[in-house]
Amino acid sequence: MNAHGLWIALATLLHREVGRFLRIWMQTLLPPVITMSIYFVVFGSLLGSRIQRIDGFSYIEFIVPGLVMMSVITNSFSNVASSFFNARFQRSVEELQVAPLPDWIMVAGYVGGGMLRGILVGFLVLLVSLAFHPVRFHNLPIVLAFLVLTSLVFALAGFSNALIARRFDDISIVPTFILTPLTYFGGVFYSISLLPPFWRGLSRLNPILYMVNGFRFGFLGASDIPTWIGLATLIGLAAGLVALNLGMLARGVGLRT
Amino acid sequence: MSTALEIRNLSKTYSGGVEALRGVDLDVEEGDFHALLGPNGAGKSTLIGILTNLVRPTAGEIRVFGVDARAHPERARTLMGVVPQEFNFNVFEKALEILVFQAGLYGIPRTRALPRAQELLERLGLGDQMHQIARHLSGGMKRRLMVARALVNSPRLLILDEPTAGVDIELRRGLWEILTELNQKGTTIILTTHYLEEAEQLCRNLAIIDHGRILEQGPIQDLVRRLEVQTFVLDLAAPATGKELPAAFQVRRIDPERLEIDVPGGLTLNQVFAALEACGLEVISLRNKSNRLEELFVHLVGRGRP
Numbered sequence: 111m112n113a114h115g116l117w118i119a120l121a122t123l124l125h126r127e128v129g130r131f132l133r134i135w136m137q138t139l140l141p142p143v144i145t146m147s148i149y150f151v152v153f154g155s156l157l158g159s160r161i162q163r164i165d166g167f168s169y170i171e172f173i174v175p176g177l178v179m180m181s182v183i184t185n186s187f188s189n190v191a192s193s194f195f196n197a198r199f200q201r202s203v204e205e206l207q208v209a210p211l212p213d214w215i216m217v218a219g220y221v222g223g224g225m226l227r228g229i230l231v232g233f234l235v236l237l238v239s240l241a242f243h244p245v246r247f248h249n250l251p252i253v254l255a256f257l258v259l260t261s262l263v264f265a266l267a268g269f270s271n272a273l274i275a276r277r278f279d280d281i282s283i284v285p286t287f288i289l290t291p292l293t294y295f296g297g298v299f300y301s302i303s304l305l306p307p308f309w310r311g312l313s314r315l316n317p318i319l320y321m322v323n324g325f326r327f328g329f330l331g332a333s334d335i336p337t338w339i340g341l342a343t344l345i346g347l348a349a350g351l352v353a354l355n356l357g358m359l360a361r362g363v364g365l366r367t
Numbered sequence: 368m369s370t371a372l373e374i375r376n377l378s379k380t381y382s383g384g385v386e387a388l389r390g391v392d393l394d395v396e397e398g399d400f401h402a403l404l405g406p407n408g409a410g411k412s413t414l415i416g417i418l419t420n421l422v423r424p425t426a427g428e429i430r431v432f433g434v435d436a437r438a439h440p441e442r443a444r445t446l447m448g449v450v451p452q453e454f455n456f457n458v459f460e461k462a463l464e465i466l467v468f469q470a471g472l473y474g475i476p477r478t479r480a481l482p483r484a485q486e487l488l489e490r491l492g493l494g495d496q497m498h499q500i501a502r503h504l505s506g507g508m509k510r511r512l513m514v515a516r517a518l519v520n521s522p523r524l525l526i527l528d529e530p531t532a533g534v535d536i537e538l539r540r541g542l543w544e545i546l547t548e549l550n551q552k553g554t555t556i557i558l559t560t561h562y563l564e565e566a567e568q569l570c571r572n573l574a575i576i577d578h579g580r581i582l583e584q585g586p587i588q589d590l591v592r593r594l595e596v597q598t599f600v601l602d603l604a605a606p607a608t609g610k611e612l613p614a615a616f617q618v619r620r621i622d623p624e625r626l627e628i629d630v631p632g633g634l635t636l637n638q639v640f641a642a643l644e645a646c647g648l649e650v651i652s653l654r655n656k657s658n659r660l661e662e663l664f665v666h667l668v669g670r671g672r673p
């Protein structure tokens with residue numbers, strides 16, 4: 111197919127993916143917004159007033175960027191993981207396989223859909239946070255760069271997970287055992303400068319730390335980690351995951367016997 | 368006339384070690400209505416899976432209207448439409464949306480896909496079900512939905528994998544009509560089935576597949592005629608050495624006291640014996656020679672009968 115045809119195919123896939131998460135917004139958009147509102151109430155309003163300022167910012171101000179990032183991560187990931195695994199499970203993915211499409215269109219369509227959900231949820235969570243504290247942007251381009259790259263990385267990871275999953279249980283393994291702990295220990299709720307040296311060093315192995323800190327830097331202008339390391343980590347992870355997914359598709363993993 | 372499909376030495380060994388295809392050669396001319404007939408497990412779906420990018424071949428070559436499917440897989444796929452054996456659409460989507468989505472994947476924009484999808488659904492008798500989600504359609508309707516979906520890109524080659532298995536007689540006839548009409552308008556059709564009756568009704572040419580090998584390929588009429596010929600093995604009272612054999616039959620010498628004779632349908636054994644006697648040959652015993660192809664056919668025909 112020519113470039114125009116490929117563009118239509120990609121738009122078709124994106125249209126379906128976005129339509130899906132908008133249609134079931136009670137399962138896809140509402141829960142993260144409610145969960146994060148509860149965090150804002152508990153940590154921001156109730157506990158926050160008793161917690162010391164971190165890097166000169168009130169506690170609610172400090173945690174908002176991290177919580178937005180946490181929503182982006184889980185929603186980008188789970189949108190692709192569940193939608194793509196469901197297509198494999200129902201075999202409707204065969205509609206894509208019989209069509210004259212290169213593999214990357216399949217990746218781009220699902221990943222694009224996941225990114226849009228992650229970004230939309232992040233935006234909604236940020237909107238809710240306004241009820242607790244006004245937002246300020248120290249560096250908007252940095253905020254946007256971290257937002258887009260983080261959603262890209264986790265949407266790609268969701269695709270990989272859905273491709274190798276055999277049962278529905280398999281797509282909750284990564285969120286439960288990897289994403290949740292890494293996010294909670296990734297500096298969403300504290301600055302790693304508060305940690306003893308050993309734990310501080312260990313935290314630096316956690317890629318989510320770089321994302322959270324980079325994103326927070328975009329808002330507050332303060333970070334535990336130089337921003338460029340965060341950007342480089344994200345770009346490296348994205349490139350690695352693109353290669354992993356395309357490599358698996360070329361070998362037929364999960365789709366072609 | 369050009370060749371719609373040319374398969375050479377295609378083989379597939381699944382990772383578990385099952386040899387589903389063992390060097391298949393198949394030619395389908397453009398405009399043909401071609402049956403691929405074989406019992407369950409013969410390798411029909413594997414063959415179609417390879418054609419449609421669902422199964423990776425172990426070896427072999429495929430050309431679709433001259434396009435090398437290995438070198439230009441995407442170009443080859445634009446020429447085909449497929450109706451798989453199992454339902455494979457998203458059951459929560461509406462019928463119309465399933466078609467428009469599939470069309471989009473072929474690069475057809477929504478504005479052009481919508482009227483085309485509506486027309487196809489009407490043609491397949493699903494006009495009233497356009498806005499129903501697929502899960503709520505009956506089995507026959509789901510099958511027709513898949514036929515409509517396979518036609519959205521106006522394929523030159525339409526492939527159907529057991530489209531009428533488990534489908535009631537009325538629906539089967541309806542589907543046959545639609546396919547015949549499509550074929551008359553120029554679409555090349557390949558259909559797998561394990562009903563000989565269906566192949567005879569619809570198709571001009573036939574390939575018989577079993578255990579991953581093509582046993583026979585050719586016009587259905589020829590194959591059916593050949594099957595009406597029965598072969599007998601005759602034991603003689605005395606060696607036939609030096610004696611003339613009846614000219615009216617195909618007779619082969621196996622050893623001095625044993626002959627093999629082909630008897631076309633319509634002739635009686637009495638006529639056979641009369642001809643043998645005229646040549647001075649006395650038969651002690653005879654037995655029907657079993658024939659692999661024939662056995663398969665009997666098996667297939669038997670199952671085709673309701």
Ligand SMILES: Nc1ncnc2c1ncn2[C@@H]1O[C@H](COP(=O)(O)OP(=O)(O)O)[C@@H](O)[C@H]1O
Nearest residue numbers: 367381383385387406407408409410411412413
């Ligand atoms: N995914 C698979 N993995 C392993 N073996 C398979 C797979 N699909 C089919 N087979 C085997 O390959 C052979 C041919 O199957 P299939 O092509 O489905 O035959 P048919 O469609 O003619 O009934 C059978 O023995 C079947 O069990």
Ligand SMILES: [Mg+2]
Nearest residue numbers: 411412413452
């Ligand atoms: Mg089959």
